[in-house]
Amino acid sequence: MGSLKHAFASLLLLVFLLPDAWAGGKAELPAAPVTAGAYRVTDALGRTITFQKVPERIVLAGRAVVMTVNAVYLFPEAQDRIVGIGSTDQGLGDFYPLLDPRAGQKKRFDNSAGPEQLAAIRPDLVILKSFMKEKLGDALESIGIPVLYADLESPGAFASDIRMLGDLFQDPARAAFVNRYYEARVDAIRKRTAGAPRPAALVLQHSERDGAAAFSVPPVGWIQTLMVEAAGGEPVWKTAGIGAGWNKVSFEQVAAWQPQVVLLISYQKPSPQVVEGLRGSGNWRARLAPFPADFYSWDQPDTRWILGLEWVAKTLHPELFADMDLKKEVSSFYRELYGLDQAVIDAEILPRLEGALAAK
Amino acid sequence: MSLLELRKVWFAHPGGRSVLRNLSLEIEEGSIAAILGPNGSGKTTLLDICLGWKRPARGGVFLTGRRLDGLSRRERGTLMSLVPQRENVRFDFTVTEYVLLGRAPHLRPLEAPGRKDERIAREALAAAGIARLAQRSIATLSGGEYQLMLIARSLAQSPALLLLDEPASQLDPGNQLAVIRLLKSLRSRGITVLYTSHNPQAAAIAADAIHMLKNGSFMVSGSPREVLTSAALEKVYGVPFRVSWEGELPQVQWDEREGIRRRRGRS
Amino acid sequence: MRRSDPRIPLLSLLLLLTAAASLLLGRYPAPGLISIGGLLRDPLAGRLVLMLRLPRILAGILLGASLAAAGTVFQMIFANPLVEPGFLGVSQGAAFGAALCIVAFSASPAVVQAVALVFALAGLALSWLLARAFRFGGWILRLVLAGIAVSALFAAGIGALKLAADPVRQLPEITFWLLGGLWSVTWRSLLFLLPPVGAGLAVVALLRWKLNVLSLDDRVAHSLGTAPERERLLLLLAATMATAAVVSVSGLVGWIGLMVPHAARRLVGTDARRALPAGMLMGALSILVCDDIARTVLPAEIPLGILTSLVGAVVFIVLMGTAGKRRGA
Numbered sequence: 001m002g003s004l005k006h007a008f009a010s011l012l013l014l015v016f017l018l019p020d021a022w023a024g025g026k027a028e029l030p031a032a033p034v035t036a037g038a039y040r041v042t043d044a045l046g047r048t049i050t051f052q053k054v055p056e057r058i059v060l061a062g063r064a065v066v067m068t069v070n071a072v073y074l075f076p077e078a079q080d081r082i083v084g085i086g087s088t089d090q091g092l093g094d095f096y097p098l099l100d101p102r103a104g105q106k107k108r109f110d111n112s113a114g115p116e117q118l119a120a121i122r123p124d125l126v127i128l129k130s131f132m133k134e135k136l137g138d139a140l141e142s143i144g145i146p147v148l149y150a151d152l153e154s155p156g157a158f159a160s161d162i163r164m165l166g167d168l169f170q171d172p173a174r175a176a177f178v179n180r181y182y183e184a185r186v187d188a189i190r191k192r193t194a195g196a197p198r199p200a201a202l203v204l205q206h207s208e209r210d211g212a213a214a215f216s217v218p219p220v221g222w223i224q225t226l227m228v229e230a231a232g233g234e235p236v237w238k239t240a241g242i243g244a245g246w247n248k249v250s251f252e253q254v255a256a257w258q259p260q261v262v263l264l265i266s267y268q269k270p271s272p273q274v275v276e277g278l279r280g281s282g283n284w285r286a287r288l289a290p291f292p293a294d295f296y297s298w299d300q301p302d303t304r305w306i307l308g309l310e311w312v313a314k315t316l317h318p319e320l321f322a323d324m325d326l327k328k329e330v331s332s333f334y335r336e337l338y339g340l341d342q343a344v345i346d347a348e349i350l351p352r353l354e355g356a357l358a359a360k
Numbered sequence: 361m362s363l364l365e366l367r368k369v370w371f372a373h374p375g376g377r378s379v380l381r382n383l384s385l386e387i388e389e390g391s392i393a394a395i396l397g398p399n400g401s402g403k404t405t406l407l408d409i410c411l412g413w414k415r416p417a418r419g420g421v422f423l424t425g426r427r428l429d430g431l432s433r434r435e436r437g438t439l440m441s442l443v444p445q446r447e448n449v450r451f452d453f454t455v456t457e458y459v460l461l462g463r464a465p466h467l468r469p470l471e472a473p474g475r476k477d478e479r480i481a482r483e484a485l486a487a488a489g490i491a492r493l494a495q496r497s498i499a500t501l502s503g504g505e506y507q508l509m510l511i512a513r514s515l516a517q518s519p520a521l522l523l524l525d526e527p528a529s530q531l532d533p534g535n536q537l538a539v540i541r542l543l544k545s546l547r548s549r550g551i552t553v554l555y556t557s558h559n560p561q562a563a564a565i566a567a568d569a570i571h572m573l574k575n576g577s578f579m580v581s582g583s584p585r586e587v588l589t590s591a592a593l594e595k596v597y598g599v600p601f602r603v604s605w606e607g608e609l610p611q612v613q614w615d616e617r618e619g620i621r622r623r624r625g626r627s
Numbered sequence: 628m629r630r631s632d633p634r635i636p637l638l639s640l641l642l643l644l645t646a647a648a649s650l651l652l653g654r655y656p657a658p659g660l661i662s663i664g665g666l667l668r669d670p671l672a673g674r675l676v677l678m679l680r681l682p683r684i685l686a687g688i689l690l691g692a693s694l695a696a697a698g699t700v701f702q703m704i705f706a707n708p709l710v711e712p713g714f715l716g717v718s719q720g721a722a723f724g725a726a727l728c729i730v731a732f733s734a735s736p737a738v739v740q741a742v743a744l745v746f747a748l749a750g751l752a753l754s755w756l757l758a759r760a761f762r763f764g765g766w767i768l769r770l771v772l773a774g775i776a777v778s779a780l781f782a783a784g785i786g787a788l789k790l791a792a793d794p795v796r797q798l799p800e801i802t803f804w805l806l807g808g809l810w811s812v813t814w815r816s817l818l819f820l821l822p823p824v825g826a827g828l829a830v831v832a833l834l835r836w837k838l839n840v841l842s843l844d845d846r847v848a849h850s851l852g853t854a855p856e857r858e859r860l861l862l863l864l865a866a867t868m869a870t871a872a873v874v875s876v877s878g879l880v881g882w883i884g885l886m887v888p889h890a891a892r893r894l895v896g897t898d899a900r901r902a903l904p905a906g907m908l909m910g911a912l913s914i915l916v917c918d919d920i921a922r923t924v925l926p927a928e929i930p931l932g933i934l935t936s937l938v939g940a941v942v943f944i945v946l947m948g949t950a951g952k953r954r955g956a
Contacts, residue, residue, distance in 0.1 A: 134735045245797065
């Protein structure tokens with residue numbers, strides 16, 4: 001009986017396995033002839049995809065999809081081409097419906113949705129973060145759905161990915177505009193802080209579990225470290241940021257670092273609240289500044305990182321940046337990059353920043 | 361020609377105590393031999409050495425004239441089979457499946473039993489008188505049925521020599537008789553039998569030759585008439601015995617009354 | 628076998644039908660079955676079935692068959708109805724390897740599989756070496772104790788790795804791997820599976836009658852002319868090789884290796900000539916059904932290990948409740 005089963009299994013495998021085994025498990029995407037109108041896009045992983053026309057059914061999926069969504073929405077022509085969006089709510093609400101009147105028509109799905117679930121939306125392009133390649137991207141490609149990968153984790157990668165999106169939507173001018181917006185501000189901040197003394201700064205995340213407070217610092221490679229350095233500060237936690245994620249630190253360690261400014265992040269409670277609580281406890285000699293958050297905390301490698309950078313610069317060097325009006329910067333960010341009316345900005349966005357920006 | 365021969369075998373357990381001392385034994389082909397001795401006299405160890413399961417510290421074991429450790433495992437398995445006193449029953453095989461296991465030494469490494477092996481197993485069941493138990497689960501057998509099944513498995517092995525470790529010691533008289541009858545019938549199938557027992561009566565009825573084991577060597581060996589005397593038995597077991605013969609059938613009894621009388625006399 | 632027993636051919640047929648149905652089951656274009664017509668009309672559906680579902684179903688069959696076969700081998704050789712194939716440090720070793728890879732190198736499934744396999748075999752080797760060093764009890768007891776010790780060591784390591792892992796990116800990967808699942812199976816991983824699983828299952832299947840003999844006492848096995856230690860080792864190695872390979876692809880999928888051998892013995896009897904193939908078929912069926920549920924019922928994957936534990940626990944309760952009627956006269 002065992003041999004019968006083996007024969008059956010072997011037969012099944014022979015029939016199905018041979019032709020595809022040597023294709024390496026991926027269906028070949030149709031070899032793209034360079035016809036008129038066809039163009040190539042190179043993504044964050046260095047892969048080149050050929051498009052016959054600009055995709056019309058784009059799905060944004062996978063984990064950390066919110067960064068991809070916010071980046072893609074920098075291109076106004078993208079809106080109507082997006083048909084599916086993963087989960088983007090980080091606890092403070094979804095942002096993109098502010099931009100997209102047809103947001104409700106888009107298919108939503110969980111960030112852990114599998115390739116079949118996404119295939120049911122019949123996309124002609126899926127954009128994923130680069131770390132989703134083996135988990136999701138390869139499977140999608142094997143059934144013939146094109147995938148583009150975006151990195152977005154650092155200012156350099158961000159600029160490159162914006163260019164990629166510009167190529168994708170055949171709108172390099174817009175990509176250049178966005179990148180110039182960021183570059184101009186980064187340069188301005190760097191110039192102004194060039195000779196100035198660099199205050200010792202600490203980026204600290206406060207979290208509470210079961211009533212016990214815990215502090216952690218970001219890994220050295222993350223954008224928070226880059227932000228502090230670019231804003232003319234000295235990140236004091238570089239020795240502790242060895243792990244791959246948030247590293248727990250004790251209060252003694254924090255005190256030992258003797259930071260002059262502590263940039264406080266809180267993903268759960270609003271950070272101004274946390275700051276009030278900590279100030280009340282009287283243990284803190286450093287200046288506590290809560291990271292602002294509109295829909296997302298500004299400390300993430302989301303499109304708002306430029307706002308985060310500006311805020312860090314102003315917080316570390318208040319005298320150097322006395323003339324920087326953060327409310328104006330926020331308004332110009334949302335107006336120029338996302339095309340929002342000032343009225344909408346005043347109504348929806350500025351109120352969310354009340355607490356943090358009030359502590360200018 | 362002697363089928364099995366032990367020459368000057370010594371064996372000690374790790375820890376030093378010598379169990380078998382300078383022990384020699386010859387089993388004639390076609391005979392039924394019994395090894396008698398009290399509990400702990402080394403009977404099981406002796407069987408283990410005959411089987412090749414334990415190696416003697418000194419001396420040699422010879423099967424059909426050849427050194428035992430010179431034979432291949434399979435060859436040894438086709439020549440000699442052990443019926444243990446008891447086995448752990450862990451899985452509920454059917455009796456037929458269990459008896460079929462006896463065919464193992466006759467099969468090549470990757471071979472499974474075929475029709476011929478199944479026929480032999482059926483015949484072994486019939487020879488042991490338990491054909492009616494063929495489809496029963498071995499977990500449901502009584503003590504006597506179980507012993508007969510173990511013998512049937514060894515018969516399926518078609519050995520030249522059958523070793524039995526105290527074959528009837530756990531059985532009631534009715535089953536004891538069945539086992540003894542079966543052993544006697546094996547001679548006509550060309551199977552030589554060697555068994556151990558602590559019960560002289562069982563040895564007396566079935567055996568052609570009896571070897572009495574005491575302190576690691578044979579105190580006396582010979583035919584039942586020669587060996588089974590009250591004096592010899594008392595020397596081995598330390599209690600008085602009464603032996604009487606009715607023609608060929610002996611009656612060996614532990615004389616309890618005499619034993620009690622003597623102790624009363626002493627005290 | 629005098630009467631031809633229809634149960635094993637029936638199981639084979641059932642497996643074939645279930646596999647065919649599984650090909651049509653999924654979340655495309657909607658949760659549930661796709662019609663054959665729909666399949667033929669839609670090229671994307673065809674690609675999806677061929678590139679995503681088919682390798683996954685085949686891997687599931689191999690997974691179920693391997694776990695059940697290995698479980699049967701282990702239970703008979705150790706004469707213990709409560710052992711399951713991974714307990715000689717293989718499961719925990721693979722888990723440790725996977726966690727180590729995810730935390731220290733990359734979460735790419737191909738790399739994780741390779742590292743998991745290496746550590747699974749290392750777990751077995753460690754158990755073996757440790758068993759030789761122990762001075763307590765017989766061979767089998769020493770091996771069992773060594774397996775427990777090695778598994779505990781690896782489990783401690785896994786705990787440490789979970790602490791060190793990035794809670795956003797890495798910890799979910801590790802947790803998902805530990806709970807088991809076939810979501811990452813591609814044709815390539817199937818190719819990776821075939822040699823060790825094929826060889827392992829072939830050895831076990833060819834020696835399945837010998838397995839009966841090896842379940843006997845050592846002394847009796849010796850009397851029957853077998854070298855019990857050598858042949859047991861060969862069977863253990865073959866079973867473990869298949870187990871390590873499938874575990875490194877699927878993560879920890881528990882209870883199948885423990886329960887299916889029992890259920891198979893209940894169905895066709897203890898003789899491994901029948902119990903082994905029956906077990907392999909039933910194991911494959913169980914995994915197929917669980918995996919179908921895992922990838923169809925919800926938009927996100929349900930880890931396979933959760934479903935097999937659920938099914939396994941229920942089967943266990945049912946088996947214990949209906950104390951199998953011993954086959955009477």
